Amino acid sequence: xxxxxxxxxxxxASPSALRVKxxxxxxxxxxxxxxxxxxxxxxLHLEYNPVHKxxxxxxxGGKPLAESLVILEYLDETWKRNPILPDDPYERAxxxxxxxxxxxxxxxxxxxxxxxxxxxxxxAGKEARENLKILESGLGKKQFFGGESIGFVDIAAxxxxxxxxxxxxxxxxxxxxxxxxxxxxxxFRRVLQVPILKECLPPQDRLLEHxxxxxKNLTGGSS
Amino acid sequence: MAEVTLLGFWPSPFVYRxxxxxxxxxxxxxxxxxxxxxxxxxRLLEYNPVHKxxxxxxxAGKPIxxxxxxxxxxxxxxxxxPLLPKDPHQxxxxxxxxxxxxxxxxxxxxxxxxxxxxxxxxxxxAQENLRILEExxxxxxxxxxxDEIGMADFEFGWLNLWLPVMEQIAGVKVMEAESFPRLHxxxxxxxxxxxxxxxxxxxxxxxxxxxxxxxxxxxxxxS
Numbered sequence: 001x002x003x004x005x006x007x008x009x010x011x012x013a014s015p016s017a018l019r020v021k022x023x024x025x026x027x028x029x030x031x032x033x034x035x036x037x038x039x040x041x042x043x044l045h046l047e048y049n050p051v052h053k054x055x056x057x058x059x060x061g062g063k064p065l066a067e068s069l070v071i072l073e074y075l076d077e078t079w080k081r082n083p084i085l086p087d088d089p090y091e092r093a094x095x096x097x098x099x100x101x102x103x104x105x106x107x108x109x110x111x112x113x114x115x116x117x118x119x120x121x122x123x124a125g126k127e128a129r130e131n132l133k134i135l136e137s138g139l140g141k142k143q144f145f146g147g148e149s150i151g152f153v154d155i156a157a158x159x160x161x162x163x164x165x166x167x168x169x170x171x172x173x174x175x176x177x178x179x180x181x182x183x184x185x186x187x188f189r190r191v192l193q194v195p196i197l198k199e200c201l202p203p204q205d206r207l208l209e210h211x212x213x214x215x216k217n218l219t220g221g222s223s
Numbered sequence: 224m225a226e227v228t229l230l231g232f233w234p235s236p237f238v239y240r241x242x243x244x245x246x247x248x249x250x251x252x253x254x255x256x257x258x259x260x261x262x263x264x265x266r267l268l269e270y271n272p273v274h275k276x277x278x279x280x281x282x283a284g285k286p287i288x289x290x291x292x293x294x295x296x297x298x299x300x301x302x303x304x305p306l307l308p309k310d311p312h313q314x315x316x317x318x319x320x321x322x323x324x325x326x327x328x329x330x331x332x333x334x335x336x337x338x339x340x341x342x343x344x345x346x347x348x349a350q351e352n353l354r355i356l357e358e359x360x361x362x363x364x365x366x367x368x369x370d371e372i373g374m375a376d377f378e379f380g381w382l383n384l385w386l387p388v389m390e391q392i393a394g395v396k397v398m399e400a401e402s403f404p405r406l407h408x409x410x411x412x413x414x415x416x417x418x419x420x421x422x423x424x425x426x427x428x429x430x431x432x433x434x435x436x437x438x439x440x441x442x443x444x445x446s
Contacts, residue, residue: 065315067322074315089299090285096292101273134273 004061006031011038012202013210015159016068017056021200022155023072027079069099069156076152084152098138098145099156105131106160110175114167115218125173132160132176136184144191154191161188162201166208170215227252230267230279232259233424234432236381237290238278243377244294247418248301291321294374306374317375320360320367324378327352334397335389335433336440342395349397357406365412376413382406383414388429392437 008024008031010017024031036055057064058071060078065071076084085092109131112124135157139145145153164175178185192198229245229252231238245252257267257277270279270286279286280293282300287293298306307314330352333345360375361367367375382398390396400407413419 060312063312065312065319067319070315070318070322073318074311077311077314089296090282090287092299093287093292093296096295097273097287097289100289100292137273 005059007034007059008032009034009036009057009059010055011036013207014055015163018159018200018202019068019155020056020058020071020075022158022197023075023084025196025200026082026084026150026155027075028081029075029079069103072152072155084146084150084155086146086151094138095145095152098135098153101131101135101138102153102157102160106135106157110160110164110167113173113175114171114215117219121171121173125175128164128175129177129180132164132184133181136181139183139187141183144187150191150194150197158188158191158197161192162204162207163211166211169208170212226283228255228281229253230255230257230270230277230281232257232277234429235259235277236385239422239424240290240377240380241278241280241293241297242422243380243418244297244306244374246422247306247372248297248304250297250301291325291374291378294321294377298374306368306377308369308373313369317368317373320356320375321378323356323360324375332389334395335393335437336444338441342393346395346397350402353398353403353406357403361405361409363405366409372413372416372418380413380419383410383419384423384426384429388426388433389437392430392434 008020056068057066065074085095109128113128116124144150168175176185259277271288278290279288287296307317331349334342334349337345366372
């Protein structure tokens with residue numbers, strides 16, 4: 001089964017697609033990458049993800065799967081090399097808990113801070129910082145969320161280290177507070193230096209321009 | 224202290240998902256009612272400091288929060304009478320639909336806390352999502368899990384009792400039998416299962432509770 005072809009339909013500027021790329025790389029899975037033009041979705045894409053019409057979509061042996069965290073679990077179950085979830089059920093539960101926390105709380109508040117203005121932006125920034133502070137409690141004094149090496153939550157949350165700093169620069173709002181969340185701040189720097197993760201990162205100047213473009217479209221200009 | 228404890232709130236469909244899973248697997252547990260609306264206990268705040276919500280499963284003193292995370296934990300710890308299929312692709316689909324249910328829960332329930340034009344709009348949105356669920360999620364299967372019930376069936380189990388109660392109180396029919404024949408057939412099969420039949424909250428107590436909740440939400444919306 002793991003001998004069949006693997007395709008990833010993604011977008012170069014998407015953090016969700018990056019999670020899947022990281023996992024494919026970590027597990028040394030050969031795959032074909034297909035860049036999707038999100039403004040102009042291909043028939044292939046719409047066929048493979050009729051429900052959400054979003055990327056990433058992983059296609060394995062012709063069978064499509066959507067939702068990045070669902071894809072990550074699938075990859076971990078199908079390719080046993082370099083597992084990203086721990087063995088112990090309680091530890092696995094903790095990993096799943098924190099990954100969802102990133103999606104349910106951290107991501108929306110960071111997006112809010114990026115897209116709102118004035119007082120609403122400050123309020124969203126505060127909420128984003130509070131959520132990251134809570135996320136830090138899941139890390140504690142560990143090197144990585146996965147312990148000595150990267151795991152599920154590192155892969156789920158790592159994108160914040162790059163994207164949040166862009167939001168800070170473009171929207172002029174503080175997201176990662178180095179004083180109140182020193183452990184998480186150190187982890188952000190550490191995790192993005194891990195060779196496998198670093199080599200998959202999109203070119204940062206291009207990403208900055210891309211997000212600046214977004215910002216202009218969403219907010220009509222300056223903060 | 225019992226080996227397995229479930230902190231719950233009697234009208235919560237999230238709590239019932241966990242009850243159904245524990246009952247299906249014959250896991251003995253102690254149920255503890257939490258007054259989540261007016262008086263959260265110190266114990267709840269200690270066990271779920273991040274979200275301060277139920278359900279929380281405590282196993283050998285270790286707490287797990289978030290119903291989907293709890294279900295995965297239960298599945299891994301007590302593997303008999305499985306909630307997930309063996310095939311990794313099918314497992315991923317079960318997780319996808321479980322996530323769909325979580326992501327769409329607000330869209331599916333907004334009709335209950337709105338009135339007039341807003342309610343018409345909310346009802347339509349709920350129906351669009353139910354349409355997707357019926358066509359792509361359930362399809363022609365007996366249960367979401369296939370021939371046997373599974374995690375995704377528990378995710379949508381609230382449609383069998385909570386939805387009709389909410390429809391009755393809000394005075395709007397969201398899921399007509401003629402418009403959603405497959406979902407209706409599934410509901411009939413689902414609620415006849417002993418695990419479900421013997422584990423549902425009291426219907427008239429539900430009516431009273433939800434009547435109160437709608438009044439509360441409508442009043443807050445006005446203020």
